[in-house]
Amino acid sequence: MFLKKFKDRYNVIILIFTIIVAIIILRLATLMIVKGQDYREEAENRIFKNIPLSAPRGEIRDKYGRLLAGNRPSFTVQIMRNEVDSNKINQVSLDLVNILEKNDDKYTDEFPIVITETGEYTFTYDIDLASWKETYGLVGVKDGEEAFKILKERYGIEVEDPYEAQLKLLEIPDLTVPISIKEATRWRYTDELKKEDWLKSYGFKDLDISAIDAFNKIKKNYEIPDDYSFEDARKIMVIRQQIRSSGYLQYNPVKIAQDISPRSVAQIEENILDLPGISVVIESIRYYPEGELAAHLIGSLGKIAQQHEIDKYIKELKYLPGDIIGKTGLEHKFEEVLKGQDGYQKVIVDSRGRLVEVLERKDPIPGDTLYLSMDINLQKRTEEVLEEVLKAIQTGGTYETKWGKSNFLGTSGIRANAKSGAVVVTDVKTGDVLALASYPSYDPNLFATGISTADWQSLMPENERDLLAPRPLLNMALSTAVQPGSTFKMLVGLAGLEQGLSPNYKILDKGYIKVGGHSFGNWLWNQNRRTMGYQNLAEAIRDSNNYYFYSLANGYDYGAGKPLPIKMSPEILIDYTKRFGLNDRTGIEIDIPREKSGGVPSIERKLTTVKAMLNNYLNRQMKLEDLDPNKVTPNADNLETIIQEIVSWADENPSRGTVEKRMIELGVKKEKASIYTDVAKYNYFNQAKWSVADTMNFSIGQGEHSYTPIQMANFMAMLANDGYKYKVSVVDKIKSIENGNIEEYPTELIERIKLNDYNNLNEIRRGMHEVTATGSVRSHFNNFPVDVAAKTGTAQKSGKIPPVDEVEYLKTHLSKFGVSLQQVEARMLELKSKNKDSAKYMDDAFVMREAIKQLNPKIRDKDIDQFKPNYDNYTWFTGFAPYDNPQIAISILIPQGGSGGYGAPIFREIVAEYMGLNATDDNENLNIENRLLK
Structure with a gap:
């Protein structure tokens, strides 16, 4: 009977189902009863994490593949906020900061309330604004519009449109203008706006709340015990501020500190059970193995901070708030190329943060490698010789190498303020930049993880009011545009030849030319009342004969008292100046706020x-x-x-x-x-x-001319290469790490300058060769085995060097102005009261000067400034080498260098390095032969 039941399919199915259910029940019983506690503990101690993997930044190398910017591994502390118990976050934050501070490791601190030395709570925004006002003599100027007007007047900005005016102000080296010009917030100080935005982010309605009240309310909101000291409470707020600033990205880690020491890593790992949500990961950070070398080419990094950066990188390109981006130079220009693609790793970790299992991984893709046209060795030598010669000029010393000896005392005297300079070296046949130096420089490693306040201040000029004070962050090669002096004379000579003047036509130098009530003298006449006699074009270039070029530019032979056999006019001179690109940007890829285009007189x-x-x-x-x-x-x-x-x-x-x-x-x-x-x-x-008179000044590179070193190098290259204008470039190629593809940056010929007879350039080059062979700088090249062509130039810089503190300067000399401090202060109060609606009367220095002049009507501005030192002239030295087969063009600018010839040893040593004359091994000797045959 029993077996017959199994013949029924229905009964068989019931039996099988019963057995399956029984097995499931037994299994469940085993899991829940026998091993339930074990599995429960294991589940509770496992955490799923999605860890972003930062892509290594693309490398920057020179033309031979030598590393300029790379990456090195470092330890980064981060916090995963969704893993931190809200009841423990304060203690975790405090413990973490204490560990970092104990080992002198820097961490991100963006909490804007501090205690001053006098024990007052204050906002850092207020401190920054007060410091800015003090730096620029605007203490007491409460309104941003008034401050803006004062700055415009002080720096001679005439445009009315605030956007254009701000751009003009920002062209002034290291001048910051923290004043909003947007319609909705126009004339508000940006620090005030930042402060208000921060208060609003914490829900404050009263935007005039004091720093201490804001601090205490936030302290209460974060449930920080009342018995915590200010220092400890603030440490907690620093971390919680960092977490807040990361926005809605709950599952992305927040970077607290980068590049921390192994000591901090060890202590964090030892206390990991007490630091839930904290982890230490290995990340690559930017590393510049050559330090300051080519810093102005490479550029610097920084945190995403400005609104336009937030809009572009975080909102548009999906960067993380804590990411570092390129701020200047090639790092900024090629940010998206160098950035790479971040990866991720989905993992399981236990309660102690130890990796249990990797569920999924996508490796980051490193950024592409940028290869430059520059040569590290040539760049090093360029920077070395620039610094060495500047130091010799400052002391009136001697600079000597095996290629020559230069004494910097002579008749020009010591130039103690010759503390900065720029050099550009380009390939005349391609437009490639081979070296670009700006001195003083800075170490971009300081910016790799975000620069500290102390390091930033160390890079600021000692005297903000002195526009020629050394500025390490300023790229002089691209952003300093000044008169070219006599280095411009070749262009005037070429224009004359193009108009039909014979290069052998001689003009008699009579010393000076009288125009109206002004005498325009040749430099030799101005120095010792001597003349140069009859000279042709090459001789005039060699001796920098102002008289010759005055005559040529005006189309009149003043020596003979008759017109020249050619037509000349300002329009012709301006036309040729523009043909050689002196009114245009060069197109170089280096990204600074703006490459100045220079300015041809108009x-x-x-x-x-x-x-x-x-x-x-x-x-x-x-x-x-x-x-x-x-x-x-x-x-x-x-x-x-x-x-x-x-x-x-x-x-x-x-x-x-x-x-x-x-x-x-x-x-x-x-x-x-x-x-x-x-x-x-x-x-x-x-x-x-x-x-x-304007044409006179135009002809010798004075007046309204203003050109940058890179423009002048490009001008020299066109003189050397028969008039070919190339786009100036510093990038050779970009190589993809992902697939090995190479994007070439080929030579870009813009045009060949239109000339009537290109042989006229031979006459210009011949005159430049005479400068170094028989002219004023021949002594620098007596022992030099390579023939070169060059031109010296001295650009006038009038005016007085402003003191660090104008008010203190005035107080020091009041007795010499015939007034007392008591009288001046009383008159200043009267003037301020009477002119309280005028922006300029909020400037203490201006008001004090006005008070002095009113109290002593005989005193004029020049009398007040008489005790200030004079600015010295700019030094230019430009040219190309070798003379008979030009390969490189060089321009050198030294503010307050005094004599144009002082750039000669810099020029000589750069040519020596390029030509391989300093070679010490067979490979370098082979390079010499190749260059000589080039």
Whole structure:
């Protein structure tokens, strides 16, 4: 009977199902009862984590593959906030910071409340703003609009549009303008806006809350015990601020500190059970093995901080808030190429943070490798010789190598302020940059994980008010544009040849040329009343004969008293200047805030400049009391209208009588109208139109010219290579690490400059060769085995070096101005009270100067400044080598270097290095032979 039941399919199914259920029940019983406790503990002690893996940043190498920027492994402390018990977060934060501080490891500190030395709670935003105001003499200027006006006036910025004005201000080396110009927040200090944004992020409604009240409320919100000291409470807030700033990314780790010491790593690992959510990972950080070498080419890194960076990198490109990005130079320009692609790892770890199992892994892809056109060895030698020669110039010492000896005392004397300089070396046949140096420099390693405040301050100039003070962060090669001096004369000579002048045409140097009430003298005449006699073009270039180029530019032979047999005009000179790219950016890939394009003098711009200068003068001098109340209501609006009307007369340059009559009709008091008429007519209106004197200055590289070292190097290259204009480039190729693909950056020929006869360039080159063979710098090249061609230049720099503190300078010399401190301070109070609506009267230095001049009417500005040292002239030395087969072009600029010839030993040593004359082994000797055959 029993067996018959099994013949029934239905019964068989029931039996099988019963057996399966029984097995499941037995298995469940085993899991839940027998081994339940074990599995429960194991489950509780396992954590699933998604760990991002940062991609190593792409390397930067020179043309031969030698490393300039790479990566090294480092320890990074991070916190996974979703893994930290809210009841333990404060203690974990405090313990972690204590470990880091004990071992002198830096950590990210963005919490903006500190205690000052006097024991006051204050916002760091207020400290930064106060420091900025003190640096730029704006203490007491509460309104951002007033500060902006003062800066515009101080630096001669005439444009009214705030965006354009800010761009002009930012061109000034190391000047920061923390003033918002956006419509919604215009004229607010950015530090004030940052402070308000921070308070709003914590839910504060009262944006005027004191620092101590804000601190205590946040302390309470974070449930930090009342008995915690300020220091301990703040340490907790620092970490919690960092966690807050990471936004909504709950499962991404927050970086607390990078590149920490092995001691901190060991102590964190020892206390890992008490530091839940904290982990130490190995990450690569940027490393610059050559330190300061080529820093201005390579650039620097920094944290994502500015709003435009947040918008681009975090919101658009999905960077993490703690990521480091390129801020300047090639690091910034090629950020997306160098960044690479981050990977990730999904893992299981136990309660102690130990890896149990890797579930999934995607390896990061390193950034691409950037190969440059520069040569490390040439770059090193360029930077070395620039620094060595500058130090010799500063002390009036001697610089000597096996290729020559240079004495820097001579007749020029010691140039103690020759503390900075720039050099650019390019390949004349490709436009490639072979070396680019700006001194002083900086170590980009300081920026690898975010620069400290102390390190940042060490890179600031000692005297912010001195625009020529050494600035380590300034790339002088690209951003310093000044007059070229006599290095410009070759272009004037070429324009003359192109117009048909024979290179053998000789002009008699008579020492000076009288134009109106001004004498334009040759430098030899100005020094010792000697002349150079008859000279042709090559001789004039060799001896830098101003008289010859004055005559050539004006198309008049002043020595013979007759016109030259060619047509010359300012328009012709400007045209040739522009052909050689001196009005354009070179296109180099280095990314700085802006590569200056330099400036070719313009007939139209001169009128605009003179009008701006007159506007400045009238705004400084014309007061409400100068207006006749019987004709016009004395108020600021009417005064501004009158000033603008007077300025507009520059276009027509009316007679003196007409000017005075119009001023009186406008409402200027008669006695004041007479004074302002003379100034406006003779100092400004008469100077507004282009004149013979302007052409004189143009011809010798003075006046309104302004070019950068890289532009001048490009100019030299075009003189050397028969007029071929190449795009200047520092990048050779980019190699992908992922697939090995190579993106070449080929030579880019822009054009061949249009000339009537390219053989005219031979005459220019011949004159430049004479400079080094028989001219003023021949002694630097007597023992040099390579013929070179070059030109010295001295660019005028007028004015006085401003003291660090103008007010203290004035106080020191008050007795010499015939006034007392008590008198000055009393008059300053009167002036400030009377002119409280004027921006310039918020500048203590300006008000003190005005008070001194009012108390002693005989004192003028030049009398007040007489005790300040004078600026020295700029030194230029430019050229190419070898003379008979040009390969490289070089430009050298030394602010306050004094004599143009002082750049000669720098030029010589760079050529020696490039040509392999310092070679010590067979491989280098082979390089010499190759270059000589090139």
